[in-house]
Amino acid sequence: xxxxxxxxxxxxxxxxxxxxxxxxxxxxxxxxxESQVGIYSACYKLAMLVTIIxxxxxxxxxxxxxxxxxxxxxxxxxxxxxxLFVATVCLVFLFVSLNIDLFKHFIQNENYWVGxxxxxxxxxxxxxxxxxxxxxIWYKLSGKTQFGAYIALIGAxxxxxINVLFIPRFGYMAxxxxxxxxxxxxxxxx
Numbered sequence: 001x002x003x004x005x006x007x008x009x010x011x012x013x014x015x016x017x018x019x020x021x022x023x024x025x026x027x028x029x030x031x032x033x034e035s036q037v038g039i040y041s042a043c044y045k046l047a048m049l050v051t052i053i054x055x056x057x058x059x060x061x062x063x064x065x066x067x068x069x070x071x072x073x074x075x076x077x078x079x080x081x082x083x084l085f086v087a088t089v090c091l092v093f094l095f096v097s098l099n100i101d102l103f104k105h106f107i108q109n110e111n112y113w114v115g116x117x118x119x120x121x122x123x124x125x126x127x128x129x130x131x132x133x134x135x136x137i138w139y140k141l142s143g144k145t146q147f148g149a150y151i152a153l154i155g156a157x158x159x160x161x162i163n164v165l166f167i168p169r170f171g172y173m174a175x176x177x178x179x180x181x182x183x184x185x186x187x188x189x190x
Contacts, residue, residue, distance in 0.1 A: 001149040001152065001153065002145075002148045002149040002151075002152040002153075003152075004156075005149070005152035005153050005155060005156035006152050006155075006156075008155075008156040008159055008160065009152070009155045009156055009159050009179075009182055009183075012156075012159055012160065012163070013040075013159065013163050013175035013178060013179060014037050014040065014041060014175070016160070016163040016164065016167055016175075017033070017036055017037050017040060017163070017167055017171070017172060017175055018033045018034065018036075018037045019033075020163070020164065020167040020168055021033035021036055021167065021168070021171065035111075036171050036172050037172075038109075038112060039111075039112045039114060039115035039172060040115055040118065040172035040175055040176070042107045042109065042112040042115065043107065043112065043115040043116055043118050043119050043122070044118070044122055045106070045107070046096060046100075046103050046104075046106065046107070046116075046119045046122075046123075047096075047118075047119055047122035047123045047125070047126055049092055049096055049123075050089050050092055050093065050096075050123050050126040050127060050130065051126050051129075053088060053089055053092060053130075054089070054126060054129065054130040054133065057085055057130065057133075058133055061081065061085075061133075061134070061137075062137070062140070064081070065078065065137045065140075065141065066141070069141055078134075078137070081134070082131070082134045082135075085130060085131075085134060086127070086130075086131065089126075089127045089130055090127065092123075093120070093123045093124060093127060096119065096120075096123060097119070097120045097123065100116055100119060100120075103119075104116055115172060117173070118172060118173065118175075118176035121176040121177060121179070121180050122176055122179060122180070124180060125176075125179045125180040125182075125183045125184070126183070128180070128183035128184045128186070128187045129183040129186070129187075131187045132151075132183060132186045132187040132190050135187065135190040136148060136151075136190055138190070139190075147190075151186050151189050151190060152186075154185065154186070154189065155182045155183070155185065155186045158178070158181065158182045158185060159178055159179075159182050162174065162177070162178035162181060162182070163175055163178050166178070
């Protein structure tokens with residue numbers, strides 16, 4: 001359940017973006033909807049720099065956290081590890097955000113550069129997701145993994161709701177802000 005809800009949080013915005021912006025009665029709307037998905041997806045890739053660090057961290061951190069379960073100072077260690085992670089991804093956030101004019105060249109279609117304003121929003125959203133992953137160790141270590149499913153379902157519900165309500169008016173900006181809000185809420189709940 002948590003995995004399926006996580007997939008909704010990661011990908012459903014692009015699916016909804018296309019379907020909510022496409023109106024069969026308007027011939028050009030399919031081209032418009034696909035271009036909006038293209039712009040958003042291309043700019044989303046720049047936010048993947050934080051996600052790459054996050055994935056590397058997840059593969060190393062969970063076994064480390066489980067090994068620290070019996071250590072009396074484990075909470076101090078967890079805090080230090082999280083602080084290091086947050087500092088690292090914040091530096092990446094700043095580096096990418098301040099050098100967006102350099103990073104935009106990774107998007108080969110210059111027409112997609114109009115969407116670069118979503119990159120800082122998505123970078124920050126992925127920082128929140130990383131903090132949520134770090135915090136999620138509490139329910140994994142305590143064997144209360146149902147809380148992961150609850151949090152993921154809340155996130156999926158928010159993803160769908162925010163996108164359905166705001167994509168028709170704000171396009172891919174609504175999707176970026178939905179991602180930001182969902183990951184911030186998941187982080188706060190955890």
